[in-house]
Amino acid sequence: MDNRQEVREFLVSRRAKISPDRAGLPAGGNRRVPGLRRSEVAMLADVSVEYYAKLERGNLAGVSPAVLDAVARALQLDDAERAHLLALARAADGTSAILRRRPKVKQWSPRGSLQQVLDAVTEGPAFVRNGRMDLLAANRLARAFYSEVYASSQQPPNIARFQFLDPASRRFYPDWEFFADVCVEILHTEAGRNPHDKGLHDLVGELSTRSDEFRRRWSAHNVRHHGTGSKTFHHPVVGTLTLAYEGLELAAEPGLTLTIYTAEPGSPSEEALRLLASWAATQEASTVDRAERNHSSVRDDVVQDASSSRRSAEGEPGSAV
Template identity: 65%
Template sequence: MDYRDEVREFLTSRRAKLTPEQAGLPYGANRRVPGLRRAEVAVLANISVEYYARLERGGIAGASDAVLDALARALRLDEAERSYLFDLAKAAGRAPQTRPRRRGSNRWSPRRSLAQMLDAIDAPAVVRNGRTDLLAANRLGRALFADVYDGAEGTPNLARFCFLDLERSQRFFADWDHAAEVSVAILRTEAGRDPRDKGLQDLIGELSTRSEEFRTRWAARNVRIHGSGGKIVRHPVVGELDLVYEGLELTAEPGLSLLVYTAEPASPSDERLRLLASWTGTDAPVNPAGAEN
Protein backbone atom coordinates (compact mmCIF):
# COMPACT_ATOMS: atom_id res chain seq x y z
CA MET A 1 0.00 0.00 0.00
CA ASP A 2 1.41 3.41 -1.01
CA TYR A 3 0.86 5.54 2.08
CA ARG A 4 0.63 8.80 0.07
CA ASP A 5 -2.15 7.37 -2.09
CA GLU A 6 -3.85 5.97 1.00
CA VAL A 7 -3.69 9.30 2.87
CA ARG A 8 -5.12 11.09 -0.15
CA GLU A 9 -7.95 8.64 -0.68
CA PHE A 10 -8.76 8.35 3.02
CA LEU A 11 -8.96 12.09 3.67
CA THR A 12 -10.87 12.68 0.43
CA SER A 13 -13.39 9.96 1.29
CA ARG A 14 -13.92 11.27 4.85
CA ARG A 15 -14.34 14.82 3.54
CA ALA A 16 -16.90 13.61 1.00
CA LYS A 17 -18.94 11.87 3.72
CA LEU A 18 -19.32 14.98 5.91
CA THR A 19 -22.03 17.43 4.92
CA PRO A 20 -21.83 21.17 5.68
CA GLU A 21 -24.87 20.79 7.93
CA GLN A 22 -23.12 18.10 9.99
CA ALA A 23 -20.09 20.35 10.32
CA GLY A 24 -22.19 23.34 11.36
CA LEU A 25 -21.53 25.26 8.15
CA PRO A 26 -24.00 26.92 5.75
CA TYR A 27 -24.71 24.80 2.71
CA GLY A 28 -24.44 27.61 0.17
CA ALA A 29 -25.04 27.37 -3.54
CA ASN A 30 -23.12 26.03 -6.54
CA ARG A 31 -21.46 23.22 -4.63
CA ARG A 32 -19.62 21.02 -7.11
CA VAL A 33 -18.11 18.51 -4.67
CA PRO A 34 -19.77 16.01 -2.34
CA GLY A 35 -19.37 16.86 1.31
CA LEU A 36 -17.01 19.60 2.43
CA ARG A 37 -14.62 21.68 0.37
CA ARG A 38 -10.92 21.64 1.22
CA ALA A 39 -11.13 25.23 2.38
CA GLU A 40 -13.93 24.35 4.79
CA VAL A 41 -11.93 21.53 6.33
CA ALA A 42 -8.96 23.87 6.70
CA VAL A 43 -11.11 26.45 8.52
CA LEU A 44 -12.56 23.81 10.86
CA ALA A 45 -9.08 22.46 11.62
CA ASN A 46 -7.62 25.98 12.02
CA ILE A 47 -4.88 25.39 9.45
CA SER A 48 -4.17 27.05 6.13
CA VAL A 49 -5.83 25.83 2.96
CA GLU A 50 -2.38 25.29 1.43
CA TYR A 51 -1.28 23.10 4.34
CA TYR A 52 -4.46 21.04 4.26
CA ALA A 53 -4.11 20.57 0.49
CA ARG A 54 -0.57 19.28 1.08
CA LEU A 55 -1.82 16.87 3.72
CA GLU A 56 -4.56 15.58 1.44
CA ARG A 57 -2.04 15.02 -1.34
CA GLY A 58 -0.29 12.60 1.01
CA GLY A 59 2.27 14.91 2.60
CA ILE A 60 1.42 13.86 6.13
CA ALA A 61 4.94 12.95 7.29
CA GLY A 62 5.94 15.27 10.11
CA ALA A 63 2.41 16.45 10.92
CA SER A 64 2.16 17.11 14.66
CA ASP A 65 -0.27 15.34 16.97
CA ALA A 66 -2.05 18.68 17.44
CA VAL A 67 -2.62 19.02 13.68
CA LEU A 68 -3.80 15.42 13.39
CA ASP A 69 -6.15 15.90 16.35
CA ALA A 70 -7.57 19.07 14.80
CA LEU A 71 -8.03 17.29 11.48
CA ALA A 72 -9.78 14.35 13.18
CA ARG A 73 -12.17 16.75 14.93
CA ALA A 74 -12.84 18.72 11.75
CA LEU A 75 -13.70 15.55 9.82
CA ARG A 76 -15.69 14.08 12.74
CA LEU A 77 -13.59 10.89 12.67
CA ASP A 78 -14.58 8.11 15.03
CA GLU A 79 -12.03 6.37 17.26
CA ALA A 80 -11.04 3.80 14.64
CA GLU A 81 -10.70 6.43 11.89
CA ARG A 82 -8.66 8.71 14.15
CA SER A 83 -6.31 5.85 15.06
CA TYR A 84 -5.98 4.99 11.37
CA LEU A 85 -5.03 8.59 10.53
CA PHE A 86 -2.34 8.58 13.24
CA ASP A 87 -1.08 5.18 12.03
CA LEU A 88 -0.76 6.51 8.48
CA ALA A 89 1.20 9.51 9.75
CA LYS A 90 3.55 7.24 11.71
CA ALA A 91 4.04 4.96 8.71
CA ALA A 92 4.80 7.96 6.52
CA GLY A 93 7.50 9.19 8.86
CA ARG A 94 9.41 6.00 9.59
CA ALA A 95 12.07 4.17 7.64
CA PRO A 96 11.39 0.68 6.32
CA GLN A 97 11.70 -1.89 9.06
CA THR A 98 14.50 -4.41 8.82
CA ARG A 99 12.70 -6.69 11.26
CA PRO A 100 8.94 -6.19 10.94
CA ARG A 101 6.78 -6.75 13.97
CA ARG A 102 5.71 -10.37 14.10
CA ARG A 103 2.01 -10.92 13.47
CA GLY A 104 1.97 -14.66 13.30
CA SER A 105 2.57 -17.03 10.41
CA ASN A 106 2.17 -20.65 9.45
CA ARG A 107 5.19 -21.37 11.65
CA TRP A 108 3.80 -19.66 14.75
CA SER A 109 2.54 -21.82 17.57
CA PRO A 110 1.25 -20.76 21.00
CA ARG A 111 3.49 -20.98 24.06
CA ARG A 112 2.66 -23.79 26.43
CA SER A 113 1.15 -21.35 28.93
CA LEU A 114 -1.05 -19.76 26.26
CA ALA A 115 -2.20 -23.18 25.04
CA GLN A 116 -3.05 -24.12 28.62
CA MET A 117 -5.04 -20.91 29.06
CA LEU A 118 -6.98 -21.58 25.86
CA ASP A 119 -7.84 -25.08 27.03
CA ALA A 120 -8.97 -23.75 30.41
CA ILE A 121 -11.51 -21.33 28.88
CA ASP A 122 -15.01 -22.86 28.98
CA ALA A 123 -16.15 -21.00 25.85
CA PRO A 124 -15.06 -20.78 22.22
CA ALA A 125 -11.72 -18.96 22.13
CA VAL A 126 -9.31 -18.22 19.28
CA VAL A 127 -6.06 -16.31 18.77
CA ARG A 128 -6.15 -14.05 15.70
CA ASN A 129 -3.71 -11.66 14.08
CA GLY A 130 -4.48 -8.46 12.15
CA ARG A 131 -4.65 -10.39 8.87
CA THR A 132 -7.58 -12.38 10.38
CA ASP A 133 -5.56 -15.61 10.48
CA LEU A 134 -6.83 -18.05 13.11
CA LEU A 135 -3.51 -19.03 14.66
CA ALA A 136 -4.73 -21.06 17.64
CA ALA A 137 -8.01 -22.15 19.21
CA ASN A 138 -9.35 -24.28 21.99
CA ARG A 139 -11.59 -27.25 21.14
CA LEU A 140 -14.77 -25.17 21.30
CA GLY A 141 -13.19 -22.47 19.15
CA ARG A 142 -12.32 -24.99 16.45
CA ALA A 143 -15.82 -26.41 16.71
CA LEU A 144 -17.45 -23.00 16.38
CA PHE A 145 -15.39 -22.18 13.28
CA ALA A 146 -15.53 -25.71 11.86
CA ASP A 147 -16.47 -24.47 8.39
CA VAL A 148 -13.50 -22.08 8.37
CA TYR A 149 -11.08 -24.82 9.37
CA ASP A 150 -12.53 -27.43 7.03
CA GLY A 151 -12.24 -25.21 3.97
CA ALA A 152 -8.76 -23.86 4.70
CA GLU A 153 -5.55 -24.62 2.86
CA GLY A 154 -2.88 -23.88 5.44
CA THR A 155 -3.67 -21.38 8.19
CA PRO A 156 -7.44 -20.65 8.37
CA ASN A 157 -8.17 -17.03 7.47
CA LEU A 158 -11.53 -15.39 8.18
CA ALA A 159 -11.33 -12.84 5.34
CA ARG A 160 -10.37 -15.48 2.80
CA PHE A 161 -13.19 -17.69 4.05
CA CYS A 162 -15.67 -14.82 3.85
CA PHE A 163 -14.91 -13.77 0.28
CA LEU A 164 -13.51 -16.87 -1.43
CA ASP A 165 -15.69 -19.60 0.10
CA LEU A 166 -19.03 -17.91 -0.51
CA GLU A 167 -21.24 -20.99 -0.28
CA ARG A 168 -20.03 -21.78 3.21
CA SER A 169 -19.55 -18.23 4.47
CA GLN A 170 -22.99 -17.02 3.37
CA ARG A 171 -24.48 -20.01 5.13
CA PHE A 172 -22.35 -19.50 8.25
CA PHE A 173 -22.80 -15.74 8.77
CA ALA A 174 -26.43 -14.81 9.38
CA ASP A 175 -25.58 -11.27 8.20
CA TRP A 176 -22.96 -11.90 5.54
CA ASP A 177 -22.82 -8.26 4.39
CA HIS A 178 -21.94 -7.11 7.90
CA ALA A 179 -19.33 -9.84 8.29
CA ALA A 180 -17.81 -8.81 4.96
CA GLU A 181 -17.70 -5.13 5.97
CA VAL A 182 -16.03 -6.01 9.28
CA SER A 183 -13.44 -8.26 7.61
CA VAL A 184 -12.41 -5.55 5.16
CA ALA A 185 -12.34 -2.85 7.84
CA ILE A 186 -10.06 -4.98 10.03
CA LEU A 187 -7.64 -5.50 7.12
CA ARG A 188 -7.72 -1.80 6.24
CA THR A 189 -6.97 -0.89 9.86
CA GLU A 190 -4.08 -3.35 9.94
CA ALA A 191 -2.71 -1.95 6.68
CA GLY A 192 -2.59 1.48 8.31
CA ARG A 193 -0.62 0.11 11.27
CA ASP A 194 1.96 -1.61 9.10
CA PRO A 195 1.72 -0.88 5.36
CA ARG A 196 4.95 -2.86 4.81
CA ASP A 197 3.54 -6.17 6.06
CA LYS A 198 4.16 -8.36 2.99
CA GLY A 199 1.85 -11.14 4.17
CA LEU A 200 -0.98 -8.66 4.55
CA GLN A 201 -0.32 -7.09 1.16
CA ASP A 202 -0.27 -10.53 -0.45
CA LEU A 203 -3.64 -11.33 1.13
CA ILE A 204 -5.15 -8.02 0.01
CA GLY A 205 -3.82 -8.60 -3.50
CA GLU A 206 -5.29 -12.10 -3.61
CA LEU A 207 -8.70 -10.97 -2.39
CA SER A 208 -8.74 -7.95 -4.71
CA THR A 209 -7.94 -10.16 -7.70
CA ARG A 210 -10.45 -12.89 -6.93
CA SER A 211 -13.41 -11.08 -5.32
CA GLU A 212 -15.38 -8.15 -6.69
CA GLU A 213 -17.22 -7.97 -3.35
CA PHE A 214 -13.90 -7.39 -1.63
CA ARG A 215 -12.70 -4.81 -4.17
CA THR A 216 -15.88 -2.76 -3.75
CA ARG A 217 -15.63 -2.72 0.02
CA TRP A 218 -11.88 -2.09 0.04
CA ALA A 219 -12.39 1.04 -2.05
CA ALA A 220 -14.69 2.48 0.65
CA ARG A 221 -11.68 2.81 3.02
CA ASN A 222 -13.66 2.08 6.16
CA VAL A 223 -11.75 1.07 9.28
CA ARG A 224 -12.77 -0.65 12.50
CA ILE A 225 -11.44 -1.46 15.97
CA HIS A 226 -12.44 -5.07 16.51
CA GLY A 227 -12.50 -5.14 20.33
CA SER A 228 -15.99 -6.38 21.12
CA GLY A 229 -19.35 -6.93 19.50
CA GLY A 230 -21.97 -9.46 18.50
CA LYS A 231 -22.13 -12.18 15.90
CA ILE A 232 -24.94 -14.48 14.77
CA VAL A 233 -23.73 -17.64 13.06
CA ARG A 234 -25.43 -20.76 11.73
CA HIS A 235 -23.49 -23.77 12.92
CA PRO A 236 -23.87 -26.95 10.84
CA VAL A 237 -24.41 -29.12 13.94
CA VAL A 238 -26.23 -27.08 16.60
CA GLY A 239 -27.94 -24.40 14.50
CA GLU A 240 -28.09 -20.65 15.01
CA LEU A 241 -25.91 -19.09 17.71
CA ASP A 242 -26.39 -15.50 18.88
CA LEU A 243 -23.02 -14.66 20.44
CA VAL A 244 -21.07 -11.75 21.87
CA TYR A 245 -17.29 -11.55 21.90
CA GLU A 246 -14.53 -9.71 23.72
CA GLY A 247 -11.06 -9.23 22.26
CA LEU A 248 -7.94 -8.95 24.40
CA GLU A 249 -4.54 -7.88 23.07
CA LEU A 250 -1.80 -10.36 24.01
CA THR A 251 0.94 -8.27 25.61
CA ALA A 252 3.57 -10.96 25.14
CA GLU A 253 2.63 -11.43 21.46
CA PRO A 254 2.41 -7.98 19.79
CA GLY A 255 -0.16 -7.90 17.02
CA LEU A 256 -2.13 -10.91 18.28
CA SER A 257 -5.55 -10.91 19.99
CA LEU A 258 -7.48 -13.44 22.03
CA LEU A 259 -11.20 -13.50 21.20
CA VAL A 260 -13.68 -15.26 23.49
CA TYR A 261 -17.30 -15.91 22.44
CA THR A 262 -20.18 -16.30 24.89
CA ALA A 263 -23.99 -16.41 24.83
CA GLU A 264 -26.61 -14.91 27.12
CA PRO A 265 -26.97 -17.27 30.12
CA ALA A 266 -29.96 -19.62 29.91
CA SER A 267 -30.72 -18.50 26.35
CA PRO A 268 -31.29 -20.90 23.45
CA SER A 269 -27.82 -20.00 22.17
CA ASP A 270 -26.33 -20.85 25.56
CA GLU A 271 -28.01 -24.25 25.42
CA ARG A 272 -26.68 -24.79 21.89
CA LEU A 273 -23.16 -23.87 23.00
CA ARG A 274 -23.45 -26.50 25.72
CA LEU A 275 -24.61 -28.97 23.10
CA LEU A 276 -21.61 -28.05 20.98
CA ALA A 277 -19.33 -28.59 23.96
CA SER A 278 -20.89 -31.98 24.51
CA TRP A 279 -20.46 -32.80 20.82
CA THR A 280 -16.77 -31.86 20.87
CA GLY A 281 -16.30 -34.17 23.84
CA THR A 282 -17.08 -37.14 21.61
CA ASP A 283 -14.95 -38.64 18.88
CA ALA A 284 -17.45 -37.59 16.21
CA PRO A 285 -16.23 -35.08 13.60
CA VAL A 286 -17.22 -31.50 14.37
CA ASN A 287 -18.66 -30.92 10.89
CA PRO A 288 -19.87 -34.29 9.63
CA ALA A 289 -20.77 -34.72 5.99
CA GLY A 290 -24.46 -34.27 5.41
CA ALA A 291 -25.11 -32.35 8.65
CA GLU A 292 -28.17 -30.14 8.44
CA ASN A 293 -27.69 -26.36 8.26
Protein backbone atom coordinates (compact mmCIF):
# COMPACT_ATOMS: atom_id res chain seq x y z
CA MET A 1 0.00 0.00 0.00
CA ASP A 2 1.13 3.62 -0.66
CA ASN A 3 1.49 4.99 2.86
CA ARG A 4 1.47 8.68 1.88
CA GLN A 5 -1.66 8.29 -0.21
CA GLU A 6 -3.39 6.35 2.57
CA VAL A 7 -2.48 9.04 5.12
CA ARG A 8 -3.64 11.82 2.81
CA GLU A 9 -6.97 10.22 1.96
CA PHE A 10 -7.64 9.13 5.55
CA LEU A 11 -7.06 12.60 7.03
CA VAL A 12 -9.07 14.35 4.30
CA SER A 13 -11.97 11.91 4.74
CA ARG A 14 -12.00 12.38 8.54
CA ARG A 15 -11.87 16.18 8.22
CA ALA A 16 -14.83 16.11 5.84
CA LYS A 17 -16.92 14.32 8.48
CA ILE A 18 -16.60 17.02 11.16
CA SER A 19 -18.97 19.96 10.83
CA PRO A 20 -18.07 23.33 12.40
CA ASP A 21 -21.02 22.97 14.80
CA ARG A 22 -19.76 19.58 15.93
CA ALA A 23 -16.30 21.05 16.51
CA GLY A 24 -17.73 24.03 18.42
CA LEU A 25 -16.80 26.53 15.71
CA PRO A 26 -18.91 29.12 13.87
CA ALA A 27 -20.05 28.03 10.40
CA GLY A 28 -18.70 31.25 8.91
CA GLY A 29 -19.72 31.94 5.30
CA ASN A 30 -19.58 29.78 2.19
CA ARG A 31 -17.59 26.56 2.34
CA ARG A 32 -16.22 24.97 -0.79
CA VAL A 33 -15.60 21.62 0.89
CA PRO A 34 -17.59 19.58 3.41
CA GLY A 35 -16.46 19.55 7.00
CA LEU A 36 -13.69 21.61 8.54
CA ARG A 37 -11.08 23.69 6.79
CA ARG A 38 -7.40 22.79 7.21
CA SER A 39 -6.89 25.99 9.15
CA GLU A 40 -9.61 25.01 11.62
CA VAL A 41 -8.10 21.57 12.23
CA ALA A 42 -4.69 23.20 12.71
CA MET A 43 -6.15 25.63 15.26
CA LEU A 44 -7.91 22.83 17.16
CA ALA A 45 -4.71 20.73 17.17
CA ASP A 46 -2.57 23.74 18.16
CA VAL A 47 -0.20 23.41 15.19
CA SER A 48 0.51 25.76 12.31
CA VAL A 49 -1.57 25.59 9.15
CA GLU A 50 1.59 24.84 7.18
CA TYR A 51 2.51 21.96 9.47
CA TYR A 52 -0.96 20.40 9.31
CA ALA A 53 -0.99 20.81 5.52
CA LYS A 54 2.26 18.82 5.44
CA LEU A 55 0.62 16.05 7.46
CA GLU A 56 -2.39 16.01 5.16
CA ARG A 57 -0.08 15.66 2.16
CA GLY A 58 0.85 12.30 3.66
CA ASN A 59 4.06 13.08 5.51
CA LEU A 60 3.77 11.55 8.98
CA ALA A 61 7.44 10.59 9.31
CA GLY A 62 8.90 11.88 12.57
CA VAL A 63 5.64 13.30 13.91
CA SER A 64 5.57 13.16 17.70
CA PRO A 65 2.95 11.16 19.62
CA ALA A 66 1.73 14.41 21.21
CA VAL A 67 0.97 15.95 17.81
CA LEU A 68 -0.74 12.76 16.61
CA ASP A 69 -2.91 12.79 19.75
CA ALA A 70 -3.76 16.44 19.16
CA VAL A 71 -4.76 15.78 15.55
CA ALA A 72 -6.82 12.77 16.64
CA ARG A 73 -8.68 14.95 19.17
CA ALA A 74 -9.23 17.72 16.62
CA LEU A 75 -10.69 15.25 14.13
CA GLN A 76 -12.68 13.53 16.91
CA LEU A 77 -11.32 10.12 15.94
CA ASP A 78 -12.74 7.08 17.70
CA ASP A 79 -10.49 4.38 19.17
CA ALA A 80 -10.22 2.43 15.91
CA GLU A 81 -9.49 5.55 13.85
CA ARG A 82 -6.89 6.77 16.34
CA ALA A 83 -5.16 3.38 16.31
CA HIS A 84 -5.21 3.49 12.50
CA LEU A 85 -3.56 6.94 12.48
CA LEU A 86 -0.84 5.71 14.85
CA ALA A 87 -0.29 2.63 12.69
CA LEU A 88 0.10 4.84 9.61
CA ALA A 89 2.65 6.94 11.50
CA ARG A 90 4.64 3.85 12.48
CA ALA A 91 4.62 2.73 8.86
CA ALA A 92 5.85 6.17 7.78
CA ASP A 93 8.71 5.88 10.28
CA GLY A 94 9.55 2.41 8.97
CA THR A 95 8.87 0.76 12.32
CA SER A 96 5.72 -1.20 11.49
CA ALA A 97 7.75 -3.99 9.90
CA ILE A 98 9.64 -4.36 13.18
CA LEU A 99 6.52 -4.22 15.32
CA ARG A 100 4.64 -6.75 13.21
CA ARG A 101 7.39 -8.96 11.88
CA ARG A 102 6.14 -12.48 11.15
CA PRO A 103 7.92 -15.60 10.02
CA LYS A 104 7.69 -16.08 6.28
CA VAL A 105 6.17 -19.44 5.49
CA LYS A 106 4.52 -20.68 2.33
CA GLN A 107 1.37 -21.78 4.14
CA TRP A 108 0.45 -21.23 7.77
CA SER A 109 -0.97 -24.19 9.67
CA PRO A 110 -2.20 -24.24 13.26
CA ARG A 111 -0.14 -25.74 16.05
CA GLY A 112 -1.58 -28.99 17.33
CA SER A 113 -2.53 -27.35 20.63
CA LEU A 114 -4.39 -24.54 18.84
CA GLN A 115 -6.39 -26.98 16.74
CA GLN A 116 -7.20 -28.89 19.93
CA VAL A 117 -8.55 -25.68 21.46
CA LEU A 118 -10.75 -25.12 18.40
CA ASP A 119 -11.99 -28.71 18.43
CA ALA A 120 -12.79 -28.44 22.14
CA VAL A 121 -15.42 -25.81 21.28
CA THR A 122 -18.39 -28.03 20.40
CA GLU A 123 -21.41 -25.75 20.84
CA GLY A 124 -20.51 -22.97 18.41
CA PRO A 125 -18.35 -22.14 15.38
CA ALA A 126 -14.74 -21.31 16.30
CA PHE A 127 -12.13 -20.27 13.77
CA VAL A 128 -8.86 -18.42 13.27
CA ARG A 129 -8.55 -15.71 10.62
CA ASN A 130 -5.93 -13.19 9.63
CA GLY A 131 -6.37 -9.51 8.76
CA ARG A 132 -6.99 -10.40 5.12
CA MET A 133 -10.08 -12.37 6.23
CA ASP A 134 -8.54 -15.73 5.27
CA LEU A 135 -10.01 -18.67 7.22
CA LEU A 136 -6.87 -20.45 8.45
CA ALA A 137 -8.19 -22.97 10.97
CA ALA A 138 -11.63 -24.00 12.23
CA ASN A 139 -13.58 -26.50 14.25
CA ARG A 140 -16.20 -28.77 12.68
CA LEU A 141 -19.07 -26.35 13.32
CA ALA A 142 -17.21 -23.42 11.75
CA ARG A 143 -16.48 -25.43 8.61
CA ALA A 144 -20.18 -26.30 8.40
CA PHE A 145 -21.22 -22.74 9.22
CA TYR A 146 -19.00 -21.32 6.46
CA SER A 147 -19.62 -24.25 4.10
CA GLU A 148 -20.26 -21.91 1.16
CA VAL A 149 -17.00 -20.05 1.83
CA TYR A 150 -15.09 -23.34 2.03
CA ALA A 151 -16.66 -24.42 -1.27
CA SER A 152 -14.52 -21.87 -3.13
CA SER A 153 -11.81 -23.22 -5.40
CA GLN A 154 -9.43 -20.48 -4.17
CA GLN A 155 -7.42 -21.35 -1.09
CA PRO A 156 -7.32 -20.41 1.67
CA PRO A 157 -11.06 -19.67 1.93
CA ASN A 158 -11.56 -15.91 2.19
CA ILE A 159 -14.56 -14.16 3.74
CA ALA A 160 -14.00 -10.92 1.81
CA ARG A 161 -14.03 -12.68 -1.57
CA PHE A 162 -17.21 -14.49 -0.55
CA GLN A 163 -18.78 -11.22 0.61
CA PHE A 164 -18.20 -9.30 -2.61
CA LEU A 165 -17.78 -11.88 -5.37
CA ASP A 166 -20.19 -14.72 -4.49
CA PRO A 167 -23.94 -14.08 -4.99
CA ALA A 168 -24.64 -16.59 -2.18
CA SER A 169 -23.42 -13.99 0.33
CA ARG A 170 -26.61 -11.97 -0.25
CA ARG A 171 -28.58 -14.84 1.27
CA PHE A 172 -26.07 -15.75 3.97
CA TYR A 173 -25.90 -12.16 5.26
CA PRO A 174 -29.48 -10.82 5.64
CA ASP A 175 -28.08 -7.35 6.41
CA TRP A 176 -25.61 -7.51 3.53
CA GLU A 177 -24.77 -3.78 3.56
CA PHE A 178 -23.72 -3.89 7.21
CA PHE A 179 -21.55 -6.98 6.73
CA ALA A 180 -19.95 -5.41 3.64
CA ASP A 181 -19.10 -2.27 5.63
CA VAL A 182 -17.56 -4.31 8.45
CA CYS A 183 -15.54 -6.44 6.04
CA VAL A 184 -13.94 -3.45 4.31
CA GLU A 185 -13.32 -1.67 7.61
CA ILE A 186 -11.40 -4.70 8.89
CA LEU A 187 -9.32 -4.80 5.70
CA HIS A 188 -8.57 -1.07 5.95
CA THR A 189 -7.48 -1.51 9.56
CA GLU A 190 -5.12 -4.29 8.49
CA ALA A 191 -3.74 -2.12 5.68
CA GLY A 192 -2.72 0.48 8.24
CA ARG A 193 -1.11 -2.08 10.56
CA ASN A 194 0.60 -4.07 7.83
CA PRO A 195 0.99 -1.85 4.74
CA HIS A 196 3.59 -4.06 3.05
CA ASP A 197 1.47 -7.23 2.99
CA LYS A 198 1.54 -8.29 -0.66
CA GLY A 199 -1.33 -10.72 -0.17
CA LEU A 200 -3.51 -7.91 1.18
CA HIS A 201 -2.45 -5.60 -1.65
CA ASP A 202 -3.37 -8.26 -4.22
CA LEU A 203 -6.73 -8.94 -2.54
CA VAL A 204 -7.66 -5.25 -2.46
CA GLY A 205 -6.66 -4.91 -6.11
CA GLU A 206 -8.76 -7.92 -7.10
CA LEU A 207 -11.84 -6.78 -5.19
CA SER A 208 -11.50 -3.19 -6.40
CA THR A 209 -11.40 -4.42 -9.99
CA ARG A 210 -14.29 -6.85 -9.71
CA SER A 211 -16.70 -5.17 -7.27
CA ASP A 212 -18.14 -1.65 -7.41
CA GLU A 213 -19.55 -2.19 -3.91
CA PHE A 214 -16.07 -2.89 -2.55
CA ARG A 215 -14.42 -0.04 -4.42
CA ARG A 216 -16.96 2.50 -3.11
CA ARG A 217 -16.46 1.37 0.47
CA TRP A 218 -12.67 1.22 0.20
CA SER A 219 -12.57 4.87 -0.90
CA ALA A 220 -14.41 5.89 2.30
CA HIS A 221 -11.35 4.93 4.45
CA ASN A 222 -13.44 3.75 7.40
CA VAL A 223 -11.81 1.46 9.98
CA ARG A 224 -13.15 -0.71 12.78
CA HIS A 225 -12.12 -2.78 15.80
CA HIS A 226 -14.08 -6.00 15.43
CA GLY A 227 -14.05 -7.54 18.90
CA THR A 228 -17.50 -8.38 20.17
CA GLY A 229 -21.17 -8.10 19.25
CA SER A 230 -24.11 -9.94 17.74
CA LYS A 231 -24.90 -10.87 14.13
CA THR A 232 -27.70 -12.54 12.22
CA PHE A 233 -27.02 -15.05 9.44
CA HIS A 234 -29.12 -17.23 7.15
CA HIS A 235 -27.49 -20.62 6.68
CA PRO A 236 -28.56 -22.64 3.60
CA VAL A 237 -29.18 -25.77 5.71
CA VAL A 238 -30.50 -24.63 9.10
CA GLY A 239 -31.91 -21.19 8.33
CA THR A 240 -31.67 -18.06 10.47
CA LEU A 241 -29.18 -17.82 13.34
CA THR A 242 -28.60 -14.87 15.65
CA LEU A 243 -25.22 -15.35 17.31
CA ALA A 244 -23.05 -13.45 19.76
CA TYR A 245 -19.34 -13.39 19.00
CA GLU A 246 -16.04 -12.71 20.73
CA GLY A 247 -12.83 -12.01 18.83
CA LEU A 248 -9.55 -12.67 20.66
CA GLU A 249 -6.15 -11.72 19.28
CA LEU A 250 -3.65 -14.57 19.61
CA ALA A 251 -0.61 -13.38 21.56
CA ALA A 252 1.53 -16.22 20.20
CA GLU A 253 0.45 -15.53 16.59
CA PRO A 254 0.60 -11.75 15.91
CA GLY A 255 -1.99 -10.65 13.40
CA LEU A 256 -4.31 -13.63 13.91
CA THR A 257 -7.71 -13.56 15.61
CA LEU A 258 -9.67 -16.40 17.22
CA THR A 259 -13.41 -15.85 16.85
CA ILE A 260 -16.10 -17.86 18.64
CA TYR A 261 -19.84 -17.66 17.89
CA THR A 262 -22.41 -18.69 20.50
CA ALA A 263 -26.21 -18.77 20.67
CA GLU A 264 -28.36 -17.68 23.57
CA PRO A 265 -29.28 -20.74 25.68
CA GLY A 266 -32.76 -22.02 24.91
CA SER A 267 -33.11 -19.90 21.78
CA PRO A 268 -34.08 -21.10 18.28
CA SER A 269 -30.52 -20.28 17.23
CA GLU A 270 -29.15 -22.74 19.80
CA GLU A 271 -31.37 -25.44 18.32
CA ALA A 272 -30.23 -24.44 14.82
CA LEU A 273 -26.59 -24.88 15.90
CA ARG A 274 -27.42 -28.38 17.18
CA LEU A 275 -28.97 -29.20 13.80
CA LEU A 276 -25.90 -27.77 12.08
CA ALA A 277 -23.63 -29.95 14.24
CA SER A 278 -25.65 -33.04 13.26
CA TRP A 279 -25.48 -32.08 9.59
CA ALA A 280 -21.73 -31.50 9.88
CA ALA A 281 -21.21 -34.93 11.46
CA THR A 282 -23.26 -36.54 8.69
CA GLN A 283 -21.27 -34.73 6.01
CA GLU A 284 -17.98 -35.72 7.63
CA ALA A 285 -19.06 -39.36 7.94
CA SER A 286 -20.15 -39.36 4.31
CA THR A 287 -16.79 -37.95 3.25
CA VAL A 288 -14.92 -40.60 5.25
CA ASP A 289 -17.14 -43.33 3.81
CA ARG A 290 -16.49 -42.16 0.24
CA ALA A 291 -12.78 -42.01 0.91
CA GLU A 292 -12.80 -45.54 2.32
CA ARG A 293 -14.78 -46.84 -0.67
CA ASN A 294 -12.38 -45.15 -3.06
CA HIS A 295 -9.42 -46.58 -1.18
CA SER A 296 -10.99 -50.05 -1.25
CA SER A 297 -11.70 -49.76 -4.98
CA VAL A 298 -8.13 -48.69 -5.71
CA ARG A 299 -6.79 -51.54 -3.56
CA ASP A 300 -8.98 -54.08 -5.39
CA ASP A 301 -7.79 -52.74 -8.75
CA VAL A 302 -4.17 -53.04 -7.67
CA VAL A 303 -4.70 -56.61 -6.45
CA GLN A 304 -6.50 -57.56 -9.66
CA ASP A 305 -3.79 -56.03 -11.84
CA ALA A 306 -1.10 -57.83 -9.86
CA SER A 307 -2.96 -61.13 -10.17
CA SER A 308 -3.40 -60.69 -13.93
CA SER A 309 0.25 -59.89 -14.35
CA ARG A 310 1.26 -62.99 -12.39
CA ARG A 311 -1.00 -65.26 -14.46
CA SER A 312 0.39 -63.81 -17.66
CA ALA A 313 3.91 -64.42 -16.49
CA GLU A 314 3.20 -68.00 -15.38
CA GLY A 315 0.87 -68.91 -18.24
CA GLU A 316 -2.84 -69.65 -17.89
CA PRO A 317 -3.74 -73.24 -16.81
CA GLY A 318 -4.17 -75.51 -19.87
CA SER A 319 -2.40 -73.16 -22.27
CA ALA A 320 0.43 -74.27 -24.51
CA VAL A 321 3.90 -73.56 -23.22
